[in-house]
Each structure stands twice: as C-alpha cells, then as structure tokens.
Amino acid sequence: xxxxxxxxxxxxxxxxxxxxxxxxxxxxxxxxxxxxxxxxxxxxxxxxxxxxxxxxxxxxxxxxxxxxxxxxxxxxxxxxxxxxxxxxxxxxxxxxxxxxxxxxxxxxxxxxxxxxxxxxxxxxxxxxxxxxxxxxxxxxxxxxxxxxxxxxxxxxxxxxxxxxxxxxxxxxxxxxxxxxxxxxxxxxxxxxxxxxxxxxxxxxxxxxxxxxxxxxxxxxxxxxxxxxxxxxxxxxxxxxxxxxxxxxxxxxxxxxxxxxxxxxxxxxxxxxxxxxxxxxxxxxxxxxxxxxxxxxxxxxxxxxxxxxxxxxxxxxxxxxxxxxxxxxxxxxxxxxxxxxxxxxxxxxxxxxxxxxxxxxxxxxxxxxxxxxxxxxxxxxxxxxxxxxxxxxxxxxxxxxxxxxxxxxxxxxxxxxxxxxxxxxxxxxxxxxxxxxxxxxxx
Amino acid sequence: xxxxxxxxxxxxxxxxxxxxxxxxxxxxxxxxxxxxxxxxxxxxxxxxxxxxxxxxxxxxxxxxxxxxxxxxxxxxxxxxxxxxxxxxxxxxxxxxxxxxxxxxxxxxxxxxxxxxxxxxxxxxxxxxxxxxxxxxxxxxxxxxxxxxxxxxxxxxxxxxxxxxxxxxxxxxxxxxxxxxxxxxxxxxxxxxxxxxxxxxxxxxxxxxxxxxxxxxxxxxxxxxxxxxxxxxxxxxxxxxxxxxxxxxxxxxxxxxxxxxx
Numbered sequence: 001x002x003x004x005x006x007x008x009x010x011x012x013x014x015x016x017x018x019x020x021x022x023x024x025x026x027x028x029x030x031x032x033x034x035x036x037x038x039x040x041x042x043x044x045x046x047x048x049x050x051x052x053x054x055x056x057x058x059x060x061x062x063x064x065x066x067x068x069x070x071x072x073x074x075x076x077x078x079x080x081x082x083x084x085x086x087x088x089x090x091x092x093x094x095x096x097x098x099x100x101x102x103x104x105x106x107x108x109x110x111x112x113x114x115x116x117x118x119x120x121x122x123x124x125x126x127x128x129x130x131x132x133x134x135x136x137x138x139x140x141x142x143x144x145x146x147x148x149x150x151x152x153x154x155x156x157x158x159x160x161x162x163x164x165x166x167x168x169x170x171x172x173x174x175x176x177x178x179x180x181x182x183x184x185x186x187x188x189x190x191x192x193x194x195x196x197x198x199x200x201x202x203x204x205x206x207x208x209x210x211x212x213x214x215x216x217x218x219x220x221x222x223x224x225x226x227x228x229x230x231x232x233x234x235x236x237x238x239x240x241x242x243x244x245x246x247x248x249x250x251x252x253x254x255x256x257x258x259x260x261x262x263x264x265x266x267x268x269x270x271x272x273x274x275x276x277x278x279x280x281x282x283x284x285x286x287x288x289x290x291x292x293x294x295x296x297x298x299x300x301x302x303x304x305x306x307x308x309x310x311x312x313x314x315x316x317x318x319x320x321x322x323x324x325x326x327x328x329x330x331x332x333x334x335x336x337x338x339x340x341x342x343x344x345x346x347x348x349x350x351x352x353x354x355x356x357x358x359x360x361x362x363x364x365x366x367x368x369x370x371x372x373x374x375x376x377x378x379x380x381x382x383x384x385x386x387x388x389x390x391x392x393x394x395x396x397x398x399x400x401x402x403x404x405x406x407x408x409x410x411x412x413x414x415x416x417x418x419x420x421x422x423x424x425x426x427x428x429x430x431x432x433x434x435x436x437x438x439x440x441x442x
Numbered sequence: 443x444x445x446x447x448x449x450x451x452x453x454x455x456x457x458x459x460x461x462x463x464x465x466x467x468x469x470x471x472x473x474x475x476x477x478x479x480x481x482x483x484x485x486x487x488x489x490x491x492x493x494x495x496x497x498x499x500x501x502x503x504x505x506x507x508x509x510x511x512x513x514x515x516x517x518x519x520x521x522x523x524x525x526x527x528x529x530x531x532x533x534x535x536x537x538x539x540x541x542x543x544x545x546x547x548x549x550x551x552x553x554x555x556x557x558x559x560x561x562x563x564x565x566x567x568x569x570x571x572x573x574x575x576x577x578x579x580x581x582x583x584x585x586x587x588x589x590x591x592x593x594x595x596x597x598x599x600x601x602x603x604x605x606x607x608x609x610x611x612x613x614x615x616x617x618x619x620x621x622x623x624x625x626x627x628x629x630x631x632x633x634x635x636x637x638x639x640x641x642x643x644x645x646x647x648x649x650x651x652x653x654x655x656x657x658x659x660x661x662x663x664x665x666x667x668x669x670x671x672x673x674x675x676x677x678x679x680x681x682x683x684x685x686x687x688x689x690x691x692x693x694x695x696x697x698x699x700x701x702x703x
Contacts, residue, residue, distance in 0.1 A: 216600065221512065227523065234509030237600050276597060 012111075016063045023059035030054045030062065030097060031089040035192075037101045041078060042134035045162055049073055052164040052344045053097060054247075062086065062184040066097055068165065073101065076160040076167070078136040080104045103131040115411070115437035122146040152177030168199035168232055182322075184229045184317065184344040189218040209244045209265075215274075217318055226342035232317040240269035240278040246285075250274065253441060255406050256289040257297045257359075269319070270311055277319050278311030287442075292358075299357045301442045303328070306350045315382050320347030323377045324428075326436025328353055330375055331398040331418030333428035338379040338428045350387050353377030355442045362403070372401040373416075375442065397421040398429070413437050465524075465542060469502045470522040471495075474510045478594045482672050483573035483665075488520040490532050490664025498653045498687050508595035530665075533566075536657050547656045557649050558651055558658045561643055565661050568636040571621055572679065573665070575629045578612040579622065582675045626678070634682050641686035647696075659696065666693040 022157070033050050035041075050069050056062040066084035075084040079104040089096045092187045108128045116122045126142035137159040145151035156173030172195045179188050192215040199208045221230040243266060250259030263285040270278025289299040310313045322335035322345065329337060337348040355375040362368040376397040380390035402416030414436040420429050471487040474480040480488065495502045501520070507513060514521045518531035522538070529538050539545050547555060577588050590609055593601030616622040621629075640662060644650055650658045669683050670693060684690055 219512075221515075223515065227526075227528065229511050230528075231507075232509075233512035234597065235600055235604060237597060274597070278599075 004076050011087070016067065016086070016334065017197060020372060023063070023385070025058055027093050027095050028056055028059045028062045028261055029091070029370060030432075031091060031094045032058060033097045033099070035099045037099060037103065038104065039083065039103060040047065040131055040134045041101075041103060041136075045078065045135040048162040049164070050097075050099075059095075062095060062097075072097065072165060073099075074336075076136055076154050076169075077130070077138065077221065079102065079145055080162070080163070084123055106130055111396040114149070115413075116144075116146050120146040120148050120150070122150075132157075135162065136216065148180060150177070150179040152179070156225045168197070169197075171196045173416070181335075183333065184226070184346065185222055185224040186233070187220040187222065188230055189220070191216045205247060205249060207244075207248065208242075209246075211242050212240075213242070214239045219318060226344040226346075226355050227303050228341045228346055229317065236276040236318070238269050238319070239271075239275035240267050240277070241271070242267035242281075244283075250287070250289065252406075252409065254412050255359075255404065255441075256287065256299060258291060260289075261285065261287040265285070277316055278313075279307050279315055279319055281305065281307045294360075296358060296360050298361065301355050303353045303442060308349065309382075315347075317346055321349060321351040321379055322347045323351050323353055323379050326414065326416075326434055327379045327438045327440060328355070328375065328442040329396060329398055330400055330427055330434055331420055331431070332396065332423075333430075336428040337396060339381045340424075341427070343428070345428075347382070347393075348379035349382040349384060351377065351379040352391055359379060359404070365425065367406050369404045369406075370401070370406055374399045396423045396427065398423075400434075402433075409438065410439075412439065412441055414441070466500050467524065469495075469500065469522060469524045471502045471504045472507050472510045472513050472523065473519060474597065475506045475508065479508065479519070479591055480676070481577045481591060482668055482674070483577065483586060484519050485672065486570070486573065486665040486666075486668035487518075487532050489667060490661045491520050491522070491535055492566070493663050493696070493700060494536065494539075494546075494657055494660035497660055498546055500539065500544060504679060525535040530662060545657065546654070547651070549578050549654060550651060550656065554651060558656055560642065561650055561658050562661055564636050564639050565658075565665055568632050569665050571616075572629050572636070573669070574612065575616065575621055575624065576626075576674065576676065576679060578609055579616060580626060580676060584609060586675050609650070626676075630678055630682060632650060634677055634685075637686050637689060639682055641689050644688055644692060651691075663693060663696040666690075667697060 020313045021258070030053055033053055038046070046134050048402050049072065053065050053069060054063070056065050063086065066086060070082040070084045072077040079101045083100050085098040085100060087096045087098060088094070106129060108130070109126075111122050111125045113121065113125070120322055122144055124142055124144035126140055128138060128140035128278050130138050137157065139157050141153075141155045143151070152175060154175035155172060156171060158169060158171035160169040175190075175192050177190050180186075181188055192213065194211055194213050196209065196211040200206065201208065208422075216235065217238065218235050221233045244262065244263060245265070246263035248259070248261045250256035250261055253261075262285075265283045267281040269275065269280075284304045285302070287299070287301040289297060291297045305317060305321050305322055307315060320338065322338050323329055324332035324337040324345075325334040335347075336345045338345045338351075340346075353376065355373055357371050357373040359369045360369045363368055374397065376395060378391045378395040380387050380394070384390045398418050398420045400416045400418035402414060405413045407413065415437070416434050417432065419431050423429050468676065471488075471529055474484055476485060476488070492502070492504065510519050510521060511517055514530040515528060516530050518534075520530075522529045522535045527538070529535050536545070547558060550558065563665060576583055578584060588607035591608075592605040613622055640650075648651065649655050650662060666683065669679055670690065
C-alpha cells in the first residue's frame with residue numbers, strides 16, 4: 001500500500017499482501033508505468049511486457065498483475081531483478097507503477113570443470129553477452145573438452161518472444177564437435193546448425209518445441225572398428241525437422257518426488273530429398289513419481305522410440321536406436337544394447353525401456369538420496385520382421401541400489417551397485433559399482 | 443621309392459592348393475563407382491587389382507560403394523576383404539596373394555624380381571603421381587571432371603564443399619613430395635620418361651618380364667587402359683602414351699586375353 005506524498009516528504013512503501021484480497025471494489029486507473037535502472041533495455045520491449053497493466057480495473061487486480069509482470073521480467077531474462085512499487089497519482093483513483101529493475105550483467109565469462117554425460121571429466125569455457133539488442137537476447141559461445149579428447153565448440157543466439165505472460169522464444173546455434181564413440185569404436189565429427197522455437201501453454205504445464213536441424217556428420221572408423229561399422233564410415237548430411245510436446249507437473253525435473261511427465265515427439269529427416277539421412281522417428285517418454293509411506297517415494301519411467309527409414313537405404317548407424325548407460329539401463333555400457341557385432345553395437349530400429357525406483361532422502365534431505373531400482377529394456381534390430389517378438393525376446397533387466405546426489409538442480413550424480421538379472425551373452429555388462437552423471441535419468 | 447615320392451609330392455601339392463583355395467574364400471573387393479565416381483588413378487588401381495586376380499585365377503566379388511575411401515583403413519583403394527582381413531591398395535593385395543603362394547612371380551630369379559620391382563616403382567612413383575596431378579591440380583580437369591565426380595555421391599551442399607576440401611588435402615600431399623609446384627609441362631615430361639622406360643623394357647616381348655604374366659603386367663595394364671579410355675579435358679597424357687605403339691598394342695592384347703574371352 002502507499003501514501004501519496006507531497007513534495008519534499010519521504011515515501012514509505014508497504015508490502016502488497018497487506019491489501020491483497022481486500023480491494024476488489026476499489027477501482028484503479030493506471031496513469032503511468034515507470035522504470036528505474038534501465039540502461040540498455042529497449043522501450044518497446046518494456047512496453048510489450050507491461051501493456052496489460054493498463055487494463056487493470058481494481059486495486060487487487062493491479063497488485064496481482066504487477067507481481068506477475070515483475071516475475072515475468074526476471075523469468076524471460078530481460079531483467080536480473082525487478083520489483084514493482086505502486087504509488088498513488090494525483091488524479092482520482094489514479095496509480096503510478098514504478099518498476100525498480102536491475103538489468104542482467106551484459107557480459108559474463110566463465111570456466112568450469114565438470115562431468116560429461118558419459119562420465120568423463122571435462123572442462124569448459126564460455127562467454128555470454130546478455131540483452132545484446134536490449135530485448136533480452138542472449139549470445140553465447142562455449143568450448144568444452146574432455147579428458148578423453150572429445151571437444152566441442154558452440155555459438156548460440158536466443159531471444160525470448162516478449163508479451164504478457166508469454167513464455168516462448170527462438171534460438172539458433174552453430175556447433176562443431178569431435179567425439180570418440182566407445183560403443184562402436186569410431187570417431188565422429190559433427191558440424192551442425194539448429195534453429196528452434198519453443199512455446200509454453202496452459203500455465204507453463206504444456207511445452208511445445210520445434211526444431212530444424214542441418215547436421216554434417218563424418219564417421220571415421222578406427223583400427224578396432226568392426227567391418228559392419230566401417231561400411232557406414234564417411235560423410236552424411238542430416239536435414240530434419242522435429243517437434244516435441246511435453247506435459248510436465250513434476251516438482252523437480254532432475255529428481256521428481258511427485259508429478260508426472262508425458263513427452264511425445266517426432267522427427268522427419270530427408271523430406272524433399274534434402275540430405276542423406278531419411279527417416280521418421282517417434283518417441284514417447286513417461287515419468288511419474290509419488291510419495292509413499294514415511295519419507296520414501298516411488299518413481300517410474302517408461303521410454304519408447306521407433307525409427308523407420310524412409311529412403312532406399314537402411315538406417316545409418318548414427319540414426320539408429322541405442323539403449324544402455326548409467327542414465328537408463330544402468331550397468332550396461334553406454335549405448336551398448338542393440339544388435340551386437342564383434343563387440344560393437346550397431347543399434348536397432350525400435351527400443352523400449354522402463355525403470356522403477358524407490359527413493360529415500362538422506363541428509364541433506366533435498367540433495368542426497370538412497371535408491372533401489374529395477375530397469376529393463378530391449379532394442380529390436382533394424383531388419384526386424386516381428387517387432388513385438390524381438391523386443392520381448394531380447395529384453396535385458398538390471399537391478400541395483402546406490403546413492404544419488406543432486407547438485408542444485410543442475411547436475412545429478414549416481415553411484416550404484418548393479419547386477420544383471422537378464423542379459424544376452426554378447427552384452428557389455430559389468431557387475432559392480434557404476435558411476436553416472438548427467439541431467440536426464442530414467 | 444620314386445613312385446611313392448611322387449605320390450607324396452602330389453598329396454602335398456594338393457593339400458597346399460586346397461589350403462590356398464579354402465583360405466581364398468568369399469573374397470570381396472570394394473571399389474568406388476566406376477561409372478560416375480572413380481578418378482583416373484583410382485580406376486587404374488582397381489582395374490590393376492581385378493586384372494591381377496584374374497591372372498592368378500582367384501575369384502573375387504567386386505562391390506562398388508560410395509564411401510570406399512572411408513572403408514579403407516588408409517584411404518587407398520581398392521580394398522580387399524576376406525573374413526576379418528582388410529587389405530587396401532594394389533601392393534598390399536599382391537603381398538597377401540604372394541604369402542598364400544599364389545603369386546605370379548615365383549618363376550623369376552632374384553635379379554628379375556628386383557627388375558620387376560623397379561618397373562612397378564616407375565608406375566607407382568611417376569605414373570600414378572602424374573595421374574593424381576592431372577586430376578587434382580590441373581584447373582580445367584578439376585573443375586570440369588574431378589569435382590563433379592567426387593561430389594556425385596553426395597547431396598548439396600556437401601557435393602560442393604567436399605571436393606574443395608579434398609583438393610586442398612591432395613595439394614598438401616603433392617606438396618610433401620614436391621610435385622605441387624610443377625607445371626603441366628614438367629609433369630608431362632616425367633610421364634614421357636616413364637612411358638619411354640616401360641616401352642623400352644617391354645620391347646618386343648609378350649609381357650614385361652618375358653613370356654609369362656607377372657604382377658607388374660597387371661599394374662601396367664591397369665594404368666595404360668585407364669589412360670587410354672578416360673576422356674579428360676586435356677588429352678596430353680593419352681597422346682603421350684600413343685607415341686609408344688608397343689605399349690598401346692600391349693594394352694589391347696592383355697584386354698583381349700583376360701577380359702574378352
């Protein structure tokens with residue numbers, strides 16, 4: 001609430017919850033919206049953000065809308081900090097809204113040591129420029145290299161699409177990477193251009209993502225590669241469009257204690273004969289978590305992926321379905337589940353996997369958890385004639401228990417003792433302790 | 443005793459030849475696409491290997507692939523695959539066959555073998571390099587023939603980008619052997635010297651090393667046939683070869699002998 005002040009008198013501001021819910025019948029007219037602390041943010045961007053405020057008809061609505069506007073400014077990255085102060089205006093029922101804001105640091109530079117999704121230590125350096133054109137755009141460049149010699153360089157540009165309660169944006173990125181693929185003992189060079197658009201609906205519960213990819217890959221076989229892998233070596237170009245819808249009510253994506261995730265996506269590559277890779281991919285991910293007795297909670301997840309070649313050639317190795325690794329079927333080597341030839345994995349055309357976890361928080365309660373799990377999955381060959389039969393016959397099951405550590409919603413680390421209940425003779429599975437790091441775990 | 447000996451020798455020979463046959467099982471030869479992709483020297487080497495295997499009466503199944511360069515462990519083409527063995531290049535394949543005692547030069551003396559190696563070196567070190575120079579470093583040939591052929595197995599934009607990158611790589615390679623700075627005239631002189639040397643050595647004989655075919659004949663035939671039958675913007679190499687009629691007649695004769703019967 002506020003007091004109108006005359007000249008020379010100090011203004012005192014009070015928290016809005018004093019008035020909240022009590023002023024529905026106090027009419028309000030917004031006379032002006034002012035911003036304090038703006039240097040580079042453009043006026044039209046700010047206008048897009050706060051235009052709706054002028055439509056507030058009573059004080060209650062005004063207070064709520066100001067709060068939403070301030071929060072939105074921070075969430076889309078236009079401002080680092082924003083606080084709304086409502087002041088009375090001289091006219092009858094008139095109010096002036098002042099936003100005290102702090103713009104994001106225009107330039108950030110960082111270096112960090114971390115862990116790649118394959119469990120190798122890596123070091124990355126990045127530079128970012130915020131609000132490049134005054135409308136919340138972010139331009140950033142980063143370079144990462146791992147101890148095993150993989151390295152990648154990425155330049156990306158992203159821009160939020162501003163507007164009242166609008167959470168959408170466009171992004172583009174250009175990157176170049178070099179990595180060793182342990183599951184087929186070969187090296188992969190990739191040069192890629194990705195253009196993306198994302199949008200949130202239904203109170204940010206529904207997310208839509210659309211992406212256009214153009215990726216030039218070079219697969220180079222090594223002395224240890226199987227001939228079946230060599231046959232796919234060389235340059236290929238993948239030009240594809242993909243879209244993904246996800247419904248997410250989980251309380252914390254990195255390790256949910258309650259909520260549901262349902263994600264469905266498709267990718268079409270090689271449309272109109274552009275590029276070498278031509279396929280259609282369908283993917284479904286479902287996760288659910290719920291509390292049980294005492295402090296325990298149960299989480300289950302399901303994943304299904306089907307890739308079908310659309311062209312005359314069989315699916316290229318790099319476009320196939322792989323399973324295995326410390327973030328899905330724990331205990332099996334990364335991407336090692338699929339058709340196996342000479343201790344290499346050449347993937348498959350369809351895969352399903354599921355896992356059930358029982359968690360109990362340890363100390364500290366939101367970072368360290370003990371968990372036990374059962375994970376199962378299988379991949380049917382690219383040439384499979386009876387998918388259901390092949391998926392059922394080649395099922396692998398692993399069980400285990402261990403600890404999970406979640407670091408600030410950024411990274412999840414796991415240390416598990418894993419045992420295989422069911423696997424095929426040629427699988428790359430080792431019983432014992434396994435360490436996993438990453439963001440998306442099944 | 444003598445009769446028993448010959449039976450024994452016969453049995454041993456049979457066992458050895460069976461050994462070779464059972465080891466020469468389902469051999470596959472990977473080559474680039476002859477019609478649209480293979481460059482002059484690649485076609486020459488692939489044909490040389492095919493001719494050699496015909497001369498040695500070893501059956502092989504030729505498979506044309508767009509990415510043979512990457513299937514090969516060293517980038518050399520063609521690539522012979524037999525079971526888990528993968529051998530790239532003419533020299534490697536000839537060595538493999540010699541190890542299985544199915545080579546064509548076992549009747550030569552050591553001096554003749556050295557001589558044959560010298561003739562093959564002329565083809566390897568001079569003739570093939572001339573071919574590579576014309577294909578990659580001669581501007582007109584590169585822009586009208588080479589770049590289209592190299593990019594023919596890719597879609598745009600790779601079909602435009604990759605030939606440029608490959609040309610840069612070949613120029614580096616030629617630079618390390620000091621051929622990048624030669625002019626076409628220098629290169630043609632070297633070709634002429636090579637042809638003269640080979641023509642001289644062939645003389646009026648049936649084959650390079652006398653009256654029996656050897657590996658050197660396969661290699662020579664491969665390159666001569668490729669030069670005579672490939673149409674390039676510059677016909678200088680083909681014309682230089684036609685100045686030595688015994689080589690042209692030799693190529694026709696080997697073709698009739700091994701490919702038309």
